[in-house]
Amino acid sequence: MPLRNRRAAALPAKLSRSWLLVNAAKPEDFAPGLASEADSVIFDLEAAVPEEHKEQARANVVDALSSGMTAWVRISATTTDHWAEDLEALKDLEGVRGVILAETEEPEQVTFTAMRLRAGTPVIALLESALGVENATAVARAPGTFRLAFGTNDFRKDVGVGDDPIAMAYARSRLVIASRVGGLPGAIDGPPGNTDGEDAVAETSGLTNTMGMTGRLVLSRDQVDWVNKALSPSEDEVKWAHDLLDQHAAGAAVGDGSYLPRLLRARKIADLADSYGLWNA
Numbered sequence: 001m002p003l004r005n006r007r008a009a010a011l012p013a014k015l016s017r018s019w020l021l022v023n024a025a026k027p028e029d030f031a032p033g034l035a036s037e038a039d040s041v042i043f044d045l046e047a048a049v050p051e052e053h054k055e056q057a058r059a060n061v062v063d064a065l066s067s068g069m070t071a072w073v074r075i076s077a078t079t080t081d082h083w084a085e086d087l088e089a090l091k092d093l094e095g096v097r098g099v100i101l102a103e104t105e106e107p108e109q110v111t112f113t114a115m116r117l118r119a120g121t122p123v124i125a126l127l128e129s130a131l132g133v134e135n136a137t138a139v140a141r142a143p144g145t146f147r148l149a150f151g152t153n154d155f156r157k158d159v160g161v162g163d164d165p166i167a168m169a170y171a172r173s174r175l176v177i178a179s180r181v182g183g184l185p186g187a188i189d190g191p192p193g194n195t196d197g198e199d200a201v202a203e204t205s206g207l208t209n210t211m212g213m214t215g216r217l218v219l220s221r222d223q224v225d226w227v228n229k230a231l232s233p234s235e236d237e238v239k240w241a242h243d244l245l246d247q248h249a250a251g252a253a254v255g256d257g258s259y260l261p262r263l264l265r266a267r268k269i270a271d272l273a274d275s276y277g278l279w280n281a
Helices: 006-010 027-035 051-065 081-090 107-113 130-134 134-138 150-159 163-183 196-209 221-230 235-247 257-274
Strands: 017-023 038-046 071-075 096-105 123-127 144-151 214-220
Touching: 017 027, 017 071, 017 221, 027 051, 027 134, 038 081, 038 196, 051 071, 071 081, 071 150, 081 096, 096 196, 096 221, 107 134, 123 130, 123 134, 130 134, 130 150, 130 163, 134 144, 134 163, 144 163, 144 214, 150 235, 163 221, 214 221, 235 257
Parallel strands: 017 038, 017 214, 038 071, 071 096, 096 123, 123 144
Antiparallel strands: none
């Protein structure tokens, strides 16, 4: 049985940048996904799986997570019969790192989901509608919520807006602010287009970063490295942090009132860069 990428396996999910979705109806893709550089891997029982393949996909996930693999699982919405069936199948599996709850709109949906899983299993609330985004703060504060994620494509269908950054800025900001109010790690943005190349992924992931979101769903293994790079401290930021921390360690004068905030920022960059294997690269 192939092992999870060790760097990614050791990374706390609160710091995960890339969240790779793998179709649960295609178990041949499980091992390559887990061996990739994706910080977190999600076996997808929901949108990627046609209705007639749901039962087999669920069996695929149970088999994998009972045989040494570990992954997150995207489960169906609480409004479907599949929600209870997904949770019943997952509740005793050691390999479940957490679940992504599709179509979250109310805080109770997260809490009821968490109650059906092993104690402490994290739940990421995937907000995909106007109501979900409007209730983002309440969902972020709900018992069981670990992070918020943005289902951009379904949100656009629900609201009728285009993919222009300005049209989506309000919704992204709602998730970012709600995450802060709820004391959660940074929000997770929706995925790039499945066929987007490096330049397009870098550009849109830069927007993700600018908006204050710290993770991103990914549909293709080819895009994982590009998302990771865009959501990591840049080379310039790492160099700046190195220089400032070296100067501080050497006893540099404190200077003006901006010194301590800059020192705190340098330490945060250093911690993140170290977590992502970039600090001493």
